Amino acid sequence: LPGKMKEVVLWSPEEVMNWLTENAVPEYCEPLKSFTGQDLINLTEEDFKKTPLSRVSSDSGQRLLHMIETLKMAHHIEAHKNGHINGHIRVSVSNTTRENGFSSKMKLNGMPNGYKKEMIKIPMPEPERSQYPMEWGKTFxxxxxxxxxxxxxxxxxxxxxxxxxxxxxxxxxxxxxxxxxxxxxxxxxxxxxxxxxxxxxxxxxxxxxxxxxxxxxxxxxxxxxxxxxxxxxxxxxxxxxxxxxxxxxxxxxxxxxxxxxxxxxxxxxxxxxxxxxxxxxxxxxxxxxxxxxxxxxxxxxxxxxxxxxxxxxxxxxxxxxxxxxxxxxxxxxxxxxxxxxxxxxxxxxxxxxxxxxxxxxxxxxxxxxxxxxxxxxxxxxxKNVQGIVPRSYHWPFPWPVLHRGRQVKYSRLVNDT
Structure with a gap:
């Protein structure tokens, strides 16, 4: 598993609760209160057809499943590595005999560590259009x-x-x-x-x-x-x-x-x-x-x-x-x-x-x-509202600031290897 997924699967139930709250789906905190990170990423559409998850949201859990898929993005990167490490291609190095009869290591592209510089294009999914655009003009x-x-x-x-x-x-x-x-x-x-x-x-x-x-x-x-x-x-x-x-x-x-x-x-x-x-x-x-x-x-x-x-x-x-x-x-x-x-x-x-x-x-x-x-x-x-509108709530005022729990931040999607 890539680095980010390793961090997710090691989440404790408390960290899962924090993640749900920070992503504006606190209604799932009660039914998922004992779930670890591994349990979270293993959720499927079938799970949302059974109780207690079937009673939480009218969208059959589609919003939460979409957010879980975002956590699994590391799988996408892993599938496109194809032997590449940190954006470079590893080239095997063997001893070669020079004119003086002594063997020495070749330097490829001037890099003694045996790596060849080559940029890799990793296709990333395009940002999706919001399923529920606000469109305040229509509301007016x-x-x-x-x-x-x-x-x-x-x-x-x-x-x-x-x-x-x-x-x-x-x-x-x-x-x-x-x-x-x-x-x-x-x-x-x-x-x-x-x-x-x-x-x-x-x-x-x-x-x-x-x-x-x-x-x-x-x-x-x-x-x-x-x-x-x-x-x-x-x-x-x-x-x-x-x-x-x-x-x-x-x-x-x-x-x-x-x-x-x-x-x-x-x-x-x-x-x-x-x-x-x-x-x-x-x-x-x-x-x-x-x-x-x-x-x-x-x-x-x-x-x-x-x-x-x-x-x-x-x-x-x-x-x-x-x-x-x-x-x-x-x-x-x-x-x-x-x-x-x-x-x-x-x-x-x-x-x-x-x-x-x-x-x-x-x-x-x-x-x-x-x-x-x-x-x-x-x-x-x-016409622009796609599907059932979730029963999601948030605090709309700048004051008082509500405690949102400990945030989990990731500086990189894939750890260095």
Missing amino acids: LAFIYALFCFIFTTVTISVVHERVPPKEVQPPLPDAFFDRFDRVQWAFSICEINGMILVGLWFVQWLLLKYKSIIGRRFFCIVGTLYLYRCITMYVTTLPVPGMHFKCSPKLFGDWESHLRRIMKLIAGGGLSITGSHNMCGDYLYSGHTVILTLTYLFIKEYSPRRLWWYHWLCWALSMVGMFCILLAHDHYTVDVVVAYYITTRLFWWYHTMANQQVLKEASQTNLLARVWWYKPFQYFE
Whole structure:
């Protein structure tokens, strides 16, 4: 084995842990805690199909295997040596008889040690293009799209509000949930508090993600599309208020200056009733609160380590309790919540299935998913992302500096012989 490989195979389990941490794959520290350097370089794809490694990463260990292959680069050099030592060709030296009858050693190329200078070209693999390019420009475009859809939603709510029939003229529609549960006044505040907690948890988690640009634009694309769909469903069918407790703000009857002030107030308050910004009616089918409660949970679960099961269950409970409180407050019909949950989960699963399968990023006769209207933007945002994005984390701030453990440095790839 070449010199570097000798050093790797002699690594202790502690040194293996340090190497995993320094290379931003700390999620493997627990399943590989007893592995030596020899065990590390012997890992194969089959090992990642079995527990516990199969539960660590969704990329089947491809990233870690690629890093291990880098450690094995010395094999590549060994295969190209072909009898060469330290970049020179060894030439055999024999005694030759000179004219005076005495034997002496020949000097080749003026070098008495018997080596001949000759440069050797060792083919090295070209640097690979990153599988997960950041492309922050695309993320910014996705953010602008989501922002536009949110603003358009507030405009639609203001327009639909003018069309809502008075509750005295058109009473609430029958609802099976309302028939079985009396209204709880404070329940909707619990829903919005749960939603703010989930949004806060997701934002902190997103900040710590290594590939936050890719994941961020996925979030913006999905949430923007969901709110765009909501604009359509709200506008085409205006439902009466779901309860007699609603106190809708007065109608403006074409006063566009007042419309604009009302829209700005709704945007500034984040569309939340708890902030006092949302007192309009008509935005029922489907529930925007359910969209946020569901989508934040799905992203939190998808991009956090599988071993944090307690964290997943906590976020799931916050989401479910929030949706139940929407209905308990009688602020949305049951169909509003059901439709919102269905559309949100399906769009999330469709998008990620397409993003994780390279063949689905290419339009073809057999790829029926390519017929959705947002397929071209999807291709633009995802075409350079190769494979499943790892759940990798790193500290994104310059302070405080976290302890990264003892570093192992190599001054040369091959030791002198």
